[in-house]
Amino acid sequence: MHQGKTLNFHKLSTAIPSAALAATNERLKALRQLTSEGAKIGRDISRLAADLRKVAAPQQEPFIFTSDLETNERLLRSILRDCEDVIYRTLALKGGRALLVYVHGMTDEAGLAKFVIQPLLECSVTIPEPGADIESYIQQHIYAAGIQFIEQPSSIIGEMMGGRTLLLFDGHARVALIGTTQFAKRNVGDSKTEGVVRGPHEAFNETLIDNIALLRRRVRDPNLKIKILNVGDRSGTRAALAYVSNLVKPGLLEEVEKRIAAVSTDIVLTSFKIEELISKHPWSPFPQAEVAERPDTLLNALYGGRVGIMVDGTPLALVVPATFLSMMQATDDYTTQPLGGMLIRMIRYLSSFLAVYLPALYISVVSFHPGMLPTTLAISIAELRSRTPFPSILEAFGMIIILEIFQEAIIRLPQRMVTAASVVGGFVIGTTVVEAGLINPLLVVVVAMTAIASYTASFDFAVGFRVVRIFTLLAASVLGLYGTLLALLFTTVHLCALRSFGESVLGGLFDITLLEDWKDGIVRVPLKLNRTRPKVYGPQDRTRAGDDGG
Amino acid sequence: MVTMRYKGWHRRIVAAGLLLLFSLPVSGCWDRQELQDRAMLLAIAIDAADDKTAAEQSRTAVEKFPQPHGAKRYRVSNQVLKLGASEEEEESRTFVLSNTGQSILEMGRDVSGQISKVLWLEDLHVIIVSEEAVKIAGLQPIIDFFRRDQRIRWRSRLYITPGKARELLEFKPESGEPGGMFLEAISRNHPKNTHVIAARTDLGFIVQALDNEADVLVPRIEMQQKVVRVGGAAAFKRGKFAGYLDEYAVKGLKFIRATEKSAIIAVRCPLHPEGLLVFELFEHETRLRPIVKGEQVFFQLDINMTGNIGEISCSRHHCSLDPEYRRKAELLFAEEVRRNVLYAQEACQELGIDVLNFGFKLKAYQPKTWAKIKDRWDEIYPTVPMTVSVNVHIRNVGEHK
Amino acid sequence: MGNLERKSKMSALQLAVVLVTTCVGGQIILAPNELIMAAGQGAWVSIILGGMLYYTVSLLCIKIGEYYPQESLVEFFPRIFGKGIGLALTGWLWVTYFILYAVILQGLSRVIGLFMFDRTPVEVIGAGMAAVTVYCALQDWGTILRVLQLLMFSSVPMLVGIWLLTFFNFLPENLLPLWPLDFKGVVKGIGISWGMFSGYEVILLLLPLVYRGKIAFAWAVGCAFGCMGFIFVLVVVVAVGVLTVKGAQNVPYPTLIVIRGVELPGTFIERLENYLLVAWIPIVFDTLAMMLYFVSETCRRWLKYEDHRPFVLLLAPAAFILNVVLDTAKLYEQAGKLTNTMGLVFSLFVIPLAYILARIKRRDARDG
Amino acid sequence: MMDRLRKLLCAFLLLVFVLPLAGCWDRRELQERNLVLAIALDLADEGLKPGQSQETVKAETFVQPTGSKRYRLSLQILKYEAKGAGSKGGGGQGARKTFVLSNTGESLFEMVRDMLGQSSRALYFEHMQVVIISEAVLRQTNLAPILDFFFRDAEMRSRIRVYATPGQARPLLEFKPPTGEPGGIYLNNIARNHVKNAHIGTARTDLGHIIQALDNDADVIMPRIDIQDEVVKIRGLAVFRRDRFGGYLDEYAVQGIRFVRGTERGAIITAPCPVHPGEILALELVKHETKLTPHVAGDDIYFTLDINMTGNLSEVHGAQPNTYDYKNKDALEQAFAQEVLANVSYAVRQSQTVGCDTLYFGSKLKAHEPETWKRVKERWDEIYPAISLYTSVNVRIRNIGVHR
Incomplete structure (x- = not known):
């Protein structure tokens, strides 16, 4: 606008005081100082590095412990620089000094004081001379339960970071690791993902040791083996392989170990990462390892000859090989009467079928083959549909997307908001959208049915089902019932090709070499009649009763 | 390993196939037609072409097309379902469109110049043929389209009427059902009513009899004022109309x-x-x-x-x-x-x-x-x-x- | 590596399943008309006699296989007949199967196109099926075997179950006179029934994959033939019983016409032919996937490759193009007749001859 | 500094909140618009409401400074109440879903604007489906001036159907469709059936295509619609020389034209049975490929x-030919091919008699033989009726249905 010329222009600094020249200069100065400090730090670091380099160390180790306590402390401090939660406690003992190093918060400090510091301080025996046997001195004078001596400095530091305490003596290069671990953790609680009515309620928590204990507490079988591995180059997460040595299928354990060893990643925070990295078909929408959140589920699997993988930090153990049938089973099948259990299980299969194919069938029938409907039904559907403007395929996609948004929102929302969200959602979708004539009520029924049906299947499969549902719906929208069938065939072939540790994900479903497994497959016969383990997992001993303890 | 070597491009082909599959629905599908966009045909009546009432005279001028072959032999009337008409009201739930010609299919297609939706044959329940029409060239030419077309139900009902077939389509059942469904359902009472010959006389059986060059009976339907009644039978000798049998026979x-x-x-x-x-x-x-x-x-x-x-x-x-x-x-x-x-x-x-x-x-x-x-x-x-x-x-x- | 068990071996019973799925296929819907055209009232006799005849031939196949354990026809035919002729004869079977693939695919797309669709081009229908069969044939044998078993146990009972509904319309009187008057027709029908049993020749290729268990091959294959014979006789008998001979001769797809005539009172199920097609499609899929596997596996053995997959990808487009070419009714019919004749010649002449020659060779070897 | 920012923000927010209240220029709720579904154009003294008196006719019009009372424009407008009540089953199903307003004048736009005096709400044309022009109007004037309003107005969709009707156009607007749809939508949807009905020449004949033809100086064709009593039917074509009405082509010619243009998808071809003379056979087309090529040999122009x-094969009258036998099938294929040939030549003959280039000979020539086109362009009207077409037809029967 030309009138703008008459306006007064103000200096920028009056509008934004922080833009004033003086302030800018000040900040520039600060910046310079920072740069010079940075350079100083750089020099410090290189000096430190030079320090470290001076110490003779084998390859892949940062250093080795010397017999000089001062040096040792300096080395540790330089490695653990800026780790301010590491505590160094120097003890003045008879005949020299000792150093305790531990991580604050990971260590039971009261226990440390009582069982380590107190006996040492009260000890009247002199510390052995440099070169003499320090180990027996420690064994004699420390009350704490777990004491360990390790050679490699890197593992020593790793252990210390995991909650143990280092004990060093002046004049000795030998380092004692004292088991005083104690940290904040969740108690053993109810299962979050595998609900059960009549079975045990205990579920794993995030602590590997607790989880192993939960297993052990249920089975006093020395054949139940636990093998601990470290995965994750940086996190050094501990993973435990659990198996029953005289049942597990020959070769399976080695294969699992091999694949876990081949996992190359920096950190492992969830067990799913392991599952994904050891599975051979990463593009498949279906899970290739079963998830067990409860010790009884896991033990059941182990005593079927399978291998469990427990990862520290995740309350979900993995079970391989996994089959569709095993994932469709639930504890409740076995805690109700066989007939009832069978019914429940059949319903689960039926609903997983509906979850995948119902929308596609609806589309095929309504927009491709209405002749398959009886005329009266066809008329009433047509009258419902005649009020809605969209083609049914768009309607279906719309509804499915709304449904997915809902599910996602409800999972993410804080607990208090969920009710609000579901009221809004249920009301909006259930009534208003239908009443406004945007979506026909029948489709709402179909999609709701689909959603509910997919909740009954195991969660891992449910996610796969969603993918297949969309895929099938697309096929149905092109070729109707024929397209649905092609998609079904495609999925079938994919499922047959999908192998989880040698076993097809479909398991014993209609494989005549595995026909004997029918007793605990789609149906579930009373236990009296089913005394064998499923053949699919190739257990060494197939009879359930009368195991030779060997 | 060899298997691994092929894995790469095997996967790529699957991906390409998937891409193709996903692009298909976008390109529009050949046979997708919403239910409500199909005009559901419930009944068809076939009369002789010149067999018409005075009221029909004037509209006949419109309800026809120039025909290269054959004659204006038949008048085909289609009873189409009306959506949204509620049962309680006086309004009829169906309406009738008609056309003249010889080929039933050709007439059926030409009728679509009179309606806004695609005619949909799979719910056809009743075919009514007037005596006049069937006397022209026998049953076979009339039936041929229905037995050849894959969309027709084999359990569709065939009736012969001595009067005008079209009037039966315009009949509005008191029960509020759509006309065609009503006409078909009458025959379902045959187990209880010995005067209705309805077992083994539906379209499939008639086709079968014609194939075997056997003689066949077709139930007879009649309409007087507001009364529709099925009773007796029309007899066909190798597809040619031979006469009626009364209820006692x-x-x-x-x-x-x-x-x-x-x-x-x-x-x-x-x-x-x-x-x-x-x-x-x-x-x-x-x-x-x-x-x-x-x-x-x-x-x-x-x-x-x-x-x-x-x-x-x-x-x-x-x-x-x-x-x-x-x-x-x-x-x-x-x-x-x-x-x-x-x-x-x-x-x-x-x-x-x-x-x-x-x-x-x-x-x-x-x-x-x-x-x-x-x-x-x-x-x-x-x-x-x-x-x-x-x-x-x-x-x-x-x-x- | 990872695969703990490759699972490429199968048991005798699994062989039987493979045979049933390979043989029972398109023919349930495509063949009865032709058979009833030829054999009339005696169609069921043709099937039983045909089944017995082809069972004998399949026993010969097993015998030959026993002479050459761990080898398939690609290896032992040249040794029986000499290199050139042996190769030519395997090529003969190969060509038969290759054309058969295209013919069945075309037949399938015609039927689907006619009954389920109005405007969808048959090429698209065929392409959809071809794509899925290719995906299946690209898997290793263990997976294919798995697919075959799965579909066999889910689709065949479904098919038979739906088919049994036709008893509502079944009139035993239509079958009379039970004994055929026209024996020439019955003999001709035996020839035509090859089309129904076609596919049992895969024994020659698959035998080395079968491990010997408690169940004898002959018994297992006998079960397969019994099962097939049962299905086919059921189909033909019901078709005639519902439609009469004349009626069945007059409809190109008697099976579907029979089922569409069924009306289930009081249910919401209508258009049963669509349901029958739904059960039928996986069975045809099995047959097609197996044929595709057969042709590519034969190629692999000829050229001594490690993997059959490249051949699947090479051959499938060719077979699909052949299917498109067969679009006209005339060519389609002729191709059907051609495969039938070629297969008959192979079954009735080549296999017995191979057996005799193999036996002579073996005796010579023992004597000499 | 922050104060200033806050002030700016406040001002902005104020603006944002005030704007919607102040009324935006083009905002008008859907229910406040009168949706025009169809337009009918008659001569001024035609297209009256049944039983309409001269007084009401006078009330319907306005004083015109220029031009004469040439046309009567009728608008079919959607009634909301009828529709809303209908879905609840609360009666009104039998009632009409539309009503008709009309006016006389010369400029269509002027008439439309004057009709706002008869309408409670603004007229809204974006959902218009159909334009129907009576033959009398077409005979009086060229097409371009009538349609100019529709070309020019931004509210029009180019997929609007344009029909010619031999009688009056207004009764078509008053027609109450049996399906219960609003009339205009019904009339538009009929045209969609051209996929299945080869007698309807509605493929590529909507407003957009007509504009295109007029722009290219090509001949226009538009479907013809008839109403008689309660029967409404699209049948045949109205053809134009450029934009001058030339007459009608019957359904048979339409089918032939569509064979040539390759626009039909599911035609029914009937042919006399070669085995049993006097009876007819019907074939349902499923696939169709057409290739029209111009050839120039010296001065002679012909098309192949x-x-x-x-x-x-979908219907057989009379006794059964043995359709399993492909010798017979060949004969049937021949018969159908003959019929297509006859149909095409009939269509060409008819079009040439009328002088309308319904087959796009001109544009084909222009595309493939531009030089020749340049030469003959001026004389095209004379040349066209004499151009010969050589047709070769190949028919294949794929299926014979579910019965032989």
């Missing part, structure tokens, strides 16, 4: 063919001729056998019937529990059935239509004799005798003696 | 047409 035929599940047989009371005795049939076994003795062919019909006494309309009360009385009644019923059956046989032989399947039975049971007389069958048939033995058993007398 | 058709 139809009943006799159904006794022979054993297609009825329940029938009412009324006779005069043996004691009081002014009263009626009514028998309700429950179980029914029939056996029709060809017997060949030398040159002579005849048929033996055995009928066994079991049922209840359903009604005694005598002025005086008498004991139906009396075994003597019962036996008498049984004999009377048997006699009535025999008369009925013979009446039916006579009626059929008069028209020369072998709807009793004499020829077929002969072929099945006496293939050699059949081979001999096959060519002369048309002459022989009207003279083939049938011996009938009927056995009626009364099981119950109802809830009152 | 190759038609490949695949279809299913």
Whole structure:
């Protein structure tokens, strides 16, 4: 606008005081100082590095412990620089000094004081001379339960970071690791993902040791083996392989170990990462390892000859090989009467079928083959549909997307908001959208049915089902019932090709070499009649009763 | 390993295939047509083209198209379902579109110039052909489209009407059902109504009979004012219209063919001729056998019937529990059935239509004799005798003696 | 590596399943009309006699296989007949199967196109099926075997179950006279029934994959033939019983016409032919996937490759193009007749001859 | 500094909140617009409401400074109430879903604006479906001036159907469709059936295509619609020489034209049965390929047409030919090919008689033989009726249905 010329222009600094020249200069100065400090730090670091380099160390180790306590402390401090939660406690003992190093918060400090510091301080025996046997001195004078001596400095530091305490003596290069671990953790609680009515309620928590204990507490079988591995180059997460040595299928354990060893990643925070990295078909929408959140589920699997993988930090153990049938089973099948259990299980299969194919069938029938409907039904559907403007395929996609948004929102929302969200959602979708004539009520029924049906299947499969549902719906929208069938065939072939540790994900479903497994497959016969383990997992001993303890 | 080497491009091909698949729905699909966008055809009526009322005269000018071949033989009327018409209202749930021509399909397609949706044949329930139309060239040309088209139901109902077929389509059932469904459902009562010949007379069976060059019966439908009634049958001799059979003959035929599940047989009371005795049939076994003795062919019909006494309309009360009385009644019923059956046989032989399947039975049971007389069958048939033995058993007398 | 068990071996019973799925296929819907055209009233006799005949031939196949354990026809035919002729004869079977693939695919797309669709081009229908069969044939044998078993146990009972509904319309009288008058027709019908049993020749290729268990091969294959014979006789008998011979001769797809005539009172199921097609499609899929596997596996053995997959990808487009070419009714019919004749010649002449020659060779070897 | 920012923000927010209240220029709720579904154009003294008196006619019009009372424009407008009540089943199903307003004048736009005096709400044309022009109007004037309003107005969709009707156009607007749809939508949707009905020449004849033809100086064709009593039917074509009405082509010619243009998808071809003379057969087309090529030999211009058709045998009258036997099938295919040939030549003859280039000979020539086109462009009207077309037809029967 030309009138703008008459306006007064103000200096920028009056509008934004922080833009004033003086302030800018000040900040520039600060910046310079920072740069010079940075350079100083750089020099410090290189000096430190030079320090470290001076110490003779084998390859892949940062250093080795010397017999000089001062040096040792300096080395540790330089490695653990800026780790301010590491505590160094120097003890003045008879005949020299000792150093305790531990991580604050990971260590039971009261226990440390009582069982380590107190006996040492009260000890009247002199510390052995440099070169003499320090180990027996420690064994004699420390009350704490777990004491360990390790050679490699890197593992020593790793252990210390995991909650143990280092004990060093002046004049000795030998380092004692004292088991005083104690940290904040969740108690053993109810299962979050595998609900059960009549079975045990205990579920794993995030602590590997607790989880192993939960297993052990249920089975006093020395054949139940636990093998601990470290995965994750940086996190050094501990993973435990659990198996029953005289049942597990020959070769399976080695294969699992091999694949876990081949996992190359920096950190492992969830067990799913392991599952994904050891599975051979990463593009498949279906899970290739079963998830067990409860010790009884896991033990059941182990005593079927399978291998469990427990990862520290995740309350979900993995079970391989996994089959569709095993994932469709639930504890409740076995805690109700066989007939009832069978019914429940059949319903689960039926609903997983509906979850995948119902929308596609609806589309095929309504927009491709209405002749398959009886005329009266066809008329009433047509009258419902005649009020809605969209083609049914768009309607279906719309509804499915709304449904997915809902599910996602409800999972993410804080607990208090969920009710609000579901009221809004249920009301909006259930009534208003239908009443406004945007979506026909029948489709709402179909999609709701689909959603509910997919909740009954195991969660891992449910996610796969969603993918297949969309895929099938697309096929149905092109070729109707024929397209649905092609998609079904495609999925079938994919499922047959999908192998989880040698076993097809479909398991014993209609494989005549595995026909004997029918007793605990789609149906579930009373236990009296089913005394064998499923053949699919190739257990060494197939009879359930009368195991030779060997 | 070799398997690994191919894995890469195998996967790529799957990906390409998926891409193709996903792009398909976007490109529009050939056969996707929403349910409400299809005009559901419930019934079709076929009249002779010049068979029209005065009101139709003027509109006929529009309801036709120039035809390169054939003549304006038929008028095809299509009964289309109207969506959104509620049952309670007076409004009809269907409307009728019509056209003239010869090829049924061609007319059907041309009719789509009169309606906003695609005509949809899969819910066709009833085909009504007027007597006039069927006299033009027989049943075969009319039926051909319906038997050839894959969308037509084989259990669709075919009727012959002596009047105008189109008027039946415009009939508005009092029950509020769409007309075509109503007309079809009438025939579903055939197990209870012996005057309706509806078992084995639907489209599939008629096609089958035409294929076998057999004679066939088609139920007859009639409309007077606001009354629609199915009863009797039109008889076709190898696809040519031969005449009608009345309800009594139809009943006799159904006794022979054993297609009825329940029938009412009324006779005069043996004691009081002014009263009626009514028998309700429950179980029914029939056996029709060809017997060949030398040159002579005849048929033996055995009928066994079991049922209840359903009604005694005598002025005086008498004991139906009396075994003597019962036996008498049984004999009377048997006699009535025999008369009925013979009446039916006579009626059929008069028209020369072998709807009793004499020829077929002969072929099945006496293939050699059949081979001999096959060519002369048309002459022989009207003279083939049938011996009938009927056995009626009364099981119950109802809830009152 | 990872695969703990390759699962490429199968048991005798699994062989039987493979045979049933390979043989029972398109023919349930495509063949009865032709058979009833030829054999009339005696169609069922043709099937039983045909089944017995082809069972004998399949026993010969097993015998030959026993002479050359761990080898398939690609290896032992040249040794029986000499290199050139042996190769030519395997090529003969290969060509038969290759054309058969295209013919069945075309037949399938015609039927689907006619009954399920109105405007969808048959090429698209064929392409959809071809794509899925290719995906299946690209898997290793263990997976294919798995697919075959799965579909066999889910689709065949479904098919038979739906088919049994036709008993509502079944009139035993239509079958009379039971004994055929026209024996020439029955003999001709035996020839045509090859089309129904076609596919049992895969024994020659698959035998080395079968491990010997408790169940004898002959018994297992006998079970397969019994099962097939049962299905086919059921189909033909019901078709004739419902439609009469004339009626069945007059409809190109009697099976579907029979089922569409069924009306289930009081249910909401209508258009049963669509349901029958739904059960039928996986069975045809099995057959097609197996044929595709057969041709590519034969190629692999000829050229001594490690993997059959490249051949699947090479051959499938060619077979699909052949299917498109067969679009006209005339060519389609002729191709059907051609495969039938070629297969008959192979079954009735080549296999017995191979057996005799193999036996002579073996005796010579023992004597000499 | 922050104060200033806050002030700016406040001002901005104020603006944002105030704007919607102040009324935006083009905002008008859907229910406040009168949706025009169809337009009918008659001569001024035609297209009256049944039983309409001269007084009401006077009330319907306005004083015109220029031009004459030439046309009567009728608008079919959607009634909301009828529709809303209908879905609830609360009666009104039998009622009409539309009403008709009309006006006379010369400029269509002027008439439309004057009709706002008869309408409670603004007229809104974006959902218009159909324009129907009576034959009388077409005979009086060229097409371009009538349609100019529709070309020019931004509210029009180019997929609007344009129909010609031999009688009056207004009764078509008053027609109450049996399906219960609003009239204009019904009339538009009929045209969609051209996929299945080869007698309807509605493929590529909507407003957009007509504009295109007029712009290219090509001949216009538009479908013809008839109403008689309660029967409304699209049948045949109205053809134009450029934009001058030339007459009608019947359904048979339409089918032939569509064979040539390759626009039909599911035609029914009937042919006399070769085995049983006097009876007819019907073929349902499923696949159709057409190739029209112009040829120039010296001064002679001719066209060749190759038609490949695949279809299913769908109806046989009279006794059965043995359709399993492909010798018979060949004969049937021949018969159908003959029929297509006859149909095409009939269509060409008819079009040439009328002088309308319904087959796009001109544009084909322009595309493939530009030089020749340049030469003959001026004389095209004379040349066109004499151009010969050589047709070769190949018909294949794929299926015979479910019965032989």
